[in-house]
Structure formats: structure tokens, C-alpha cells
Amino acid sequence: MSSPDVPAAIDRATDPAADPGARHGTSQVDTNPYRGLLPDLPAYACTNCGHWQRWPAPGPLVCPVCTDVRNALPEHGFEFITDKQADELVTGFWRPAPVDGVTEFGTEPRFGLDSRGWVIETDIGLVGFECAPWYTADMLAELRRMAGERGGFPVLASSHVHGYGALWQLQQELEPRVVCVNVHDLVWTKAFRVTWPADDVLALAPGLTLHRTGGHFPGHSVLHDSRRGILFCGDSLKVDLSPDGDPVALSAHKAFHAQIPLSHGELREMLAVVAELDFEVVATPFEMVPGVTTDHVVHLVQRLLSGSPDAAPVPLAEL
Numbered sequence: 001m002s003s004p005d006v007p008a009a010i011d012r013a014t015d016p017a018a019d020p021g022a023r024h025g026t027s028q029v030d031t032n033p034y035r036g037l038l039p040d041l042p043a044y045a046c047t048n049c050g051h052w053q054r055w056p057a058p059g060p061l062v063c064p065v066c067t068d069v070r071n072a073l074p075e076h077g078f079e080f081i082t083d084k085q086a087d088e089l090v091t092g093f094w095r096p097a098p099v100d101g102v103t104e105f106g107t108e109p110r111f112g113l114d115s116r117g118w119v120i121e122t123d124i125g126l127v128g129f130e131c132a133p134w135y136t137a138d139m140l141a142e143l144r145r146m147a148g149e150r151g152g153f154p155v156l157a158s159s160h161v162h163g164y165g166a167l168w169q170l171q172q173e174l175e176p177r178v179v180c181v182n183v184h185d186l187v188w189t190k191a192f193r194v195t196w197p198a199d200d201v202l203a204l205a206p207g208l209t210l211h212r213t214g215g216h217f218p219g220h221s222v223l224h225d226s227r228r229g230i231l232f233c234g235d236s237l238k239v240d241l242s243p244d245g246d247p248v249a250l251s252a253h254k255a256f257h258a259q260i261p262l263s264h265g266e267l268r269e270m271l272a273v274v275a276e277l278d279f280e281v282v283a284t285p286f287e288m289v290p291g292v293t294t295d296h297v298v299h300l301v302q303r304l305l306s307g308s309p310d311a312a313p314v315p316l317a318e319l
Helices: 008-013 083-089 137-149 167-174 183-188 264-274 294-305
Strands: 043-046 052-054 080-082 091-096 102-108 117-122 125-129 155-157 178-182 196-198 201-205 208-212 221-225 230-232 238-241 247-251 281-283 288-290
Touching (some): 043 083, 052 167, 080 083, 091 137, 102 137, 117 201, 125 137, 125 201, 137 167, 155 167, 155 201, 178 201, 178 208, 183 196, 264 294
Parallel strands (some): 155 178, 178 196, 230 281
Antiparallel strands (some): 043 052, 043 080, 091 102, 102 117, 117 125, 208 221, 221 230, 238 247, 281 288
């Protein structure tokens, strides 16, 4: 499946003819027309997985991500913190990713699933994919500086709920015109407003295309950067690393904690997508790993299709 050349989402999102304010004689170019459409409720994060919910005070009792089969339950019960508490709990960092034109945003110490936010430079400005668990004032200032120098921050997207992090916060603070999640995963998005529900394929920028793989979640999607040869693979893959950070094994799961494998039908659906994408670097919601290629992933899936379902890691040398 080839990537569309035209970044349809951005063309429409920045077209005055598609701007509600423009149709009524008022400019909305620098503001988010979707602001105010979410309920004005406090935000709470689960300390076990980091998932954010908007909930009436005094807060939620359970986390839907942790009670789902794909995540682990908290051993000592559920606990939730507010945005102010999160800001006091972590410090933020950003650094160049191993591939030029991509910046990694994260927090310390580990919070929740410890996801990373990838910020990708494109012809139409910055595209954010996945998000850090929280964004401190310094992180937001850096994002605004980058956006000012590189053409704005028009697009924010994610593979699935395990990569959302504080996506709601970036929508609130940076007001990207497009916030994109696959249409099959809207059930997980009540903390933020999806402005562009994606179908199976959606071009977010020139050379940057979202593809639904399904499997791990019905709407799970990967982002292919054809110019840099990167597959932002979400949780379609788990990469085992050596102590030096080199990739040593690959696996694929329906649920990592419970070691539930993907079905053969899910693997075939994933293979049909990934086999058509050229890459030599993968980026999960947690790390970017050079040296994992299209051939490695194709051989992994073919191996998993050759026998009973399996979630065990396969050495890279065997692929």
C-alpha cells in the first residue's frame, strides 16, 4: 500500500473554506475552533498506567486502561493524581532522537507507562506522535519555540491509548488544528477532542502517513515516515534491547502483561500493511531503535503465522 502524496488532513484543516470562523467573517486561523467542546472537568491520571481521565471531583474510582485485558492491575489498588500533583512529581526532558528531524520528549522519574512524545519536522510544520506522560512548563516552552521556528504545530496523533500520555494537555496548550486517532479507538479519547478520526490510511504531512494495523487494539495505527525510513510502530511490536541499547529480539502481542498473542487473522492484517512500508528504524511509544527493518518484521510475522500463536520474543538473528 503506497503512501498518498497529498497531505489531505492538513490541506483541509488549513483551508479557509473549511474554517467555521471564516465562513462567518471572523478569522479562526490562530485559534482552535474545537475549544470548549469538552466538559470543563478536572483531569486525573492513574498512577499505575498514567492514563488521564476528565472526571467530576473527587475523581474516578477505577482506570479503564488498567481494567482492560491488555494492561496490568495495580497491586495495591487504584490511585489518581491531579495535573498539579503530576507537575510536582516529574521533571521534563527533550533530546534529539537517533534520526535527524525527530525530537524525543519525556519525563523523569518514570510515571505510568513512561511513554515518549515524538515531534517530527515536516514540510507543513511539526507533527506530534504519541505523548509524554506530562508536559512541564519548560517542555511546553520548548515546543512553542520549535513551532515558531519550524512552521507551527498543526498535527497531533497517536497509535492507540497506551501512547496517549498527556495528549489532552498538548491539545489544550498548543491547539493543533488536527488531532487524529483511528475511528475504531474513539472509546478511549474522552479526555481530549478528536478532530480528525482516521480510517485505514491517512496522510498527515508529505512523507508521513498513518496506517491502521489493528491487532493490539482495533484501531491501532502505525505512522510511516517514508523520507527518514522510520516506522512509528506503536505497540504492534515489542523490541528487546541489549544492555548497550541494541535490538536483540522482536515479539508481537495482543496483551504484553498477560502474554496473549495476536491471532492469525490479526497477524495477516498487520503483515498486509507493514510489508508495503520501507523502514530501517522503529519507534515504539517508549524508544527509537535503529536496525529493525521491514524484513525483520515481515519474517517475524511469517514465523508467527507458521505455527500456533506465540508471544515469546524471537532473536533478531533468526529473522
